[in-house]
Amino acid sequence: MKVTICGAGRTGHLNAVLFKQRPGITVSVLTGAAAVADRWASGDGVWSAQTPDGHVSSGRPDYVGTDPSEALISTDMVIVTQPAQARPALLHEIARHLPRDRCVYVGAIPGFCGFNWLAAKTLSGTDNVVIWGMKDVPHTAFDLVPGERVRMGGAKAQLFAALHRRETAASRAELQAMLKRLYEAPVTVLQDYLEITLTPGNAMMHPAVLYALIGPGAPWENKPFDRPLCWWSDCPRAGAELLEACDAENQAIRHAVESRLGIDLSSVKPLRQELIEAYGSQIEDNRTMYTLLRTNRAYADIRAPLVPNPDGPGLVINRASRAFHEDIAFGQALLVELAARLGVATPAITKTYNWALNYHGGLTEGAPGCLPANWPEEA
Numbered sequence: 001m002k003v004t005i006c007g008a009g010r011t012g013h014l015n016a017v018l019f020k021q022r023p024g025i026t027v028s029v030l031t032g033a034a035a036v037a038d039r040w041a042s043g044d045g046v047w048s049a050q051t052p053d054g055h056v057s058s059g060r061p062d063y064v065g066t067d068p069s070e071a072l073i074s075t076d077m078v079i080v081t082q083p084a085q086a087r088p089a090l091l092h093e094i095a096r097h098l099p100r101d102r103c104v105y106v107g108a109i110p111g112f113c114g115f116n117w118l119a120a121k122t123l124s125g126t127d128n129v130v131i132w133g134m135k136d137v138p139h140t141a142f143d144l145v146p147g148e149r150v151r152m153g154g155a156k157a158q159l160f161a162a163l164h165r166r167e168t169a170a171s172r173a174e175l176q177a178m179l180k181r182l183y184e185a186p187v188t189v190l191q192d193y194l195e196i197t198l199t200p201g202n203a204m205m206h207p208a209v210l211y212a213l214i215g216p217g218a219p220w221e222n223k224p225f226d227r228p229l230c231w232w233s234d235c236p237r238a239g240a241e242l243l244e245a246c247d248a249e250n251q252a253i254r255h256a257v258e259s260r261l262g263i264d265l266s267s268v269k270p271l272r273q274e275l276i277e278a279y280g281s282q283i284e285d286n287r288t289m290y291t292l293l294r295t296n297r298a299y300a301d302i303r304a305p306l307v308p309n310p311d312g313p314g315l316v317i318n319r320a321s322r323a324f325h326e327d328i329a330f331g332q333a334l335l336v337e338l339a340a341r342l343g344v345a346t347p348a349i350t351k352t353y354n355w356a357l358n359y360h361g362g363l364t365e366g367a368p369g370c371l372p373a374n375w376p377e378e379a
Helices: 010-019 034-042 084-095 115-122 169-182 202-214 237-261 271-282 289-295 322-342 347-360
Strands: 002-006 026-030 047-050 056-059 063-065 077-080 104-108 129-134 139-145 149-155 159-163 187-189 306-308 315-317
Touching (some): 002 010, 010 026, 010 056, 010 139, 084 115, 084 322, 104 115, 104 169, 115 129, 129 169, 159 169, 169 187, 202 315, 202 322, 202 347, 237 289, 322 347
Parallel strands (some): 002 077, 026 063, 047 149, 077 104, 159 187
Antiparallel strands (some): 047 056, 129 159
16 A cells, blocks of 8 residues: 655654554655755665654655655555645645546545545545545654654544545545554544544644733733743643633534534544543543643643744744644634634634734634535535
8 A cells, every 4th residue: 555645744754654664555755845855865765753662663765755746656545744724735736646547545634624625625626536534643743853753742542534525435444444554543434524623623722822821911921931831731721721711612613513414523522531532641630621731741842832032032932833824824713714604602712813813913814715615504
């Protein structure tokens, strides 16, 4: 089985190494980073990943390059690991290079931000494409040295995937079989892609913490940080409380979708329950959202996106971060639009979203264009 990974960042790098540990898997990596492609072509091309217990796994991807026509030759599965804001252009780029002589399973890890709608719209002319996504990353990853090594964080105890609702039962069974070849953790295929879209994740988590760190009345409002911070082990109590409010609103969206479309979204669980089930014993204290976030070993050492202050000493939030361009401009924007179309009040989500748009100053306001114009009538 050939797998083409689109993106050589942390998730793409780690998955490439892990897949090369599995028998019978050919791994191709399509990257926009010419330096990474050149390093693979000119050196030994071996990539490595260090596990939490210090073990190092390594493997050489079969191809690393910038040419989609080469990366996609005879591929069976495409995994998009690039951030949401890069996916529209990527899908347009790869569309004409996808094989036509076989079913090609095109998915995203993670599959949030309406990937199912985006892929269906962009790849509308390719009838042999099966669209899918994974609910979350199978492992966290950090400390990437591009094209060389990465560190693996916590692993999910169970993996969940979903297909676009247009896909068949046969495609569902085949996807599950393919993913079982790639991952050690058990894989469950969900009933509806909205179970991924509404699963609480970065689109709620990062904006809530940002607001609590630098928003109105926050400790670092209008002043630089004096030291690096971690997203979660340094999460302020106000951030955890705001996150709980946003999570409750997401559950209200879930219930409204269930009522409107007549589907079961019970797998979309409250965030604290979701994290406890995902990370289990890696969490030292799960009594509250605050203690859970600060004591989850899988989240330890994940740094907040800070850069040197261009106007003086200290550090400031990096406006180029995915927390803005993916989690807010795509993820939060989609939640706000879904809630508006369903008539669900989301004051906490909307407050953090509108503040982030104003704080950043360069984000495009509004829901992603992938959402069907007449959703939820066209689900």
